[in-house]
Amino acid sequence: MATDIETENTALLQFLYACPAGLVEFSAAGVIGMINPAAMGLLLPMAGRPFVANLFDVFEGCAPELRNMVQQFAAPQGTICEGHRIITGRGARSSVLACSVSKLTEDRYVATLSDVTEQVARERRLKQAETWFASLLDGIDDVAVLSIDATGCIDAAMPSATRQTGFAETELVGRCFAAFDRPDRASATLQPGEAIAVARRDGWHLHEGWHALADGGRYWCQRLIALRHPSDGVAQGFAMILRAVTRQHRDAADLRRMLTRDHLTGASNRAHFFETAERQILRSLRDGTPLALVLLDVDLFKRVNDEHGHAAGDAVLREVARRCEAGLRPEDLFARLGGEEFVALMPEASLSAASVVAERLRASLAAQQMEAGGIPLRITASFGCSALGGGITSLADLLAAADGALYVAKRTGRDRVVASDPGQAAA
Amino acid sequence: MQSAAMLSFDAIALDTLAALDEEALDTLPFGVVGLSSEGNVEVYNATEAKLAGLPRDTVVGTHYFSVTAQCMNNFMVAQRLEDEAEIDATIDYVLTLRMRPTPVRLRLLKARRMERRFILIDR
Numbered sequence: 001m002a003t004d005i006e007t008e009n010t011a012l013l014q015f016l017y018a019c020p021a022g023l024v025e026f027s028a029a030g031v032i033g034m035i036n037p038a039a040m041g042l043l044l045p046m047a048g049r050p051f052v053a054n055l056f057d058v059f060e061g062c063a064p065e066l067r068n069m070v071q072q073f074a075a076p077q078g079t080i081c082e083g084h085r086i087i088t089g090r091g092a093r094s095s096v097l098a099c100s101v102s103k104l105t106e107d108r109y110v111a112t113l114s115d116v117t118e119q120v121a122r123e124r125r126l127k128q129a130e131t132w133f134a135s136l137l138d139g140i141d142d143v144a145v146l147s148i149d150a151t152g153c154i155d156a157a158m159p160s161a162t163r164q165t166g167f168a169e170t171e172l173v174g175r176c177f178a179a180f181d182r183p184d185r186a187s188a189t190l191q192p193g194e195a196i197a198v199a200r201r202d203g204w205h206l207h208e209g210w211h212a213l214a215d216g217g218r219y220w221c222q223r224l225i226a227l228r229h230p231s232d233g234v235a236q237g238f239a240m241i242l243r244a245v246t247r248q249h250r251d252a253a254d255l256r257r258m259l260t261r262d263h264l265t266g267a268s269n270r271a272h273f274f275e276t277a278e279r280q281i282l283r284s285l286r287d288g289t290p291l292a293l294v295l296l297d298v299d300l301f302k303r304v305n306d307e308h309g310h311a312a313g314d315a316v317l318r319e320v321a322r323r324c325e326a327g328l329r330p331e332d333l334f335a336r337l338g339g340e341e342f343v344a345l346m347p348e349a350s351l352s353a354a355s356v357v358a359e360r361l362r363a364s365l366a367a368q369q370m371e372a373g374g375i376p377l378r379i380t381a382s383f384g385c386s387a388l389g390g391g392i393t394s395l396a397d398l399l400a401a402a403d404g405a406l407y408v409a410k411r412t413g414r415d416r417v418v419a420s421d422p423g424q425a426a427a
Numbered sequence: 428m429q430s431a432a433m434l435s436f437d438a439i440a441l442d443t444l445a446a447l448d449e450e451a452l453d454t455l456p457f458g459v460v461g462l463s464s465e466g467n468v469e470v471y472n473a474t475e476a477k478l479a480g481l482p483r484d485t486v487v488g489t490h491y492f493s494v495t496a497q498c499m500n501n502f503m504v505a506q507r508l509e510d511e512a513e514i515d516a517t518i519d520y521v522l523t524l525r526m527r528p529t530p531v532r533l534r535l536l537k538a539r540r541m542e543r544r545f546i547l548i549d550r
Contacts, residue, residue, distance in 0.1 A: 014494070034526040
């Protein structure tokens, strides 16, 4: 006969076995103490091998910031993150996890994990609608209204538009609305015609970005382009509504940096890379322009961590990112894919041009020792290059081809650049 | 009486397993879980009950991959048992027995001639 305590113990275990959210208890070093089946179910496919003992190791590939966040959290206890988004896998196979971490003591942490992939896709669309409703509720005064025709030309501007932008009506009318966009590297860039095409398809398009002012300056605004319902069923004009966002520009820039940058190195993060790269590849395929990708992996990095500690490893990664960014053009997208692996996406670059750049980056790493916490270290990296064409038509193809070349670079002695063989691209 | 070697985790045959009564299953040193074609637990031996910390009567009749073993509800285990007509495969795995990450070997057993399929768990 089971005692009351045994019965309760069983009930507790069953509760944890059946819990649909993942629960993990771990130490400051990431060593997993307790974990429920839902969490193991999420971590096993990421680990890629049937042993999961350290949470930071599992996340090293896709969310290396987690270790930094835990280690940099100074308070004796409290919430380290809530619903932190982690993108696992690559391209079509990727999924999104939401992760919350609480610190209980100096050496005891609890994390919850859940798969929110579908939710994220729904949210993106909902957020746009929400932004728009918020703008309606927040007062009509700072809203500028313009009318644009089917081709995207401004054909009328209300007094509210001249008041908000400072432009006279004659300076606005007749010009393409996009001519007043002032995008920068950190803000999302749209393809030409994308806003109009989406508005025609869905009835509306929302965008947030910099807009020109008559005095040469710019202001941050939300822009809604809405299809005007044609009374005769033919007219295809749009209403464009600009809403100045009054919050401090610095805050907005910080927020965007946080969402697009890797916590440790300041390079683009995975989420931003995949989003921007997909867009860039579509553009190159459409325009028939070249596009290359360079994958690089720091050689023997595990040894740096093991022999000199994670702080030295972090310093090395920051310096690698700094030297690489310095050797790339502003239009190249440089991102940390995870762990000690970085990627550069190079628009308008051929395979041979990318190999030349990669060789320059390789030399800039190898030429001079790196200071990691007072210890000079000689750090090298191996490079794999690939480019669109010859059967390579997607981000997944580009990454796979560069991965193959990188593998050859590692196997043939490291500290070298290998370009993928375009003839073997499809293999 | 079967010899001990024939009843080992690696050697035991599906038909031998199916023929053992509850008492004999309970003496095996590894976990035995028998599932219906719908995935409901029909066999749950004493070793497995002890490893998981769950009395047999609380598990038998429940849907194994949703209630007790979510971490096997993937392409490596549940999907294979569903998709493949015949299996006798041993894989390295890690379970969360009593919420502790525990490396184990799993042996998946399924045959056309038998409705019931088995998962053997050796830690």
